[in-house]
Amino acid sequence: MGLRLVPARTYHTTVNVRSVELSSTDRIVPYYPRRSYLLLEFEGAAHDTTGVFRAHAGVTFTARELAIIRSWIRAGAPNN
Numbered sequence: 001m002g003l004r005l006v007p008a009r010t011y012h013t014t015v016n017v018r019s020v021e022l023s024s025t026d027r028i029v030p031y032y033p034r035r036s037y038l039l040l041e042f043e044g045a046a047h048d049t050t051g052v053f054r055a056h057a058g059v060t061f062t063a064r065e066l067a068i069i070r071s072w073i074r075a076g077a078p079n080n
Contacts, residue, residue: 011079013027014038015027015028015030015077016028016029016030019037021037022037025037028073029077030073030076031073031076032073033069033070033073033074036073039066039073
């Protein structure tokens with residue numbers, strides 16, 4: 001993915017920022033988890049521009065962690 005998640009910069013590089021892998025969508029779309037590319041990738045449901053399934057290599061999330069991310073996005077993805 002090429003995305004570096006550095007605490008001081010993560011919000012500004014993920015929220016309302018186009019995905020490199022799928023330029024028709026943003027990495028995180030506030031209020032819309034199902035339109036947020038990163039969440040879809042973390043869930044293993046993302047596809048690239050050719051429609052090929054993309055699995056997030058090397059990182060797995062528990063159901064609870066995904067629920068926390070989903071809730072944060074639904075709440076508008078606040079910068080907190």
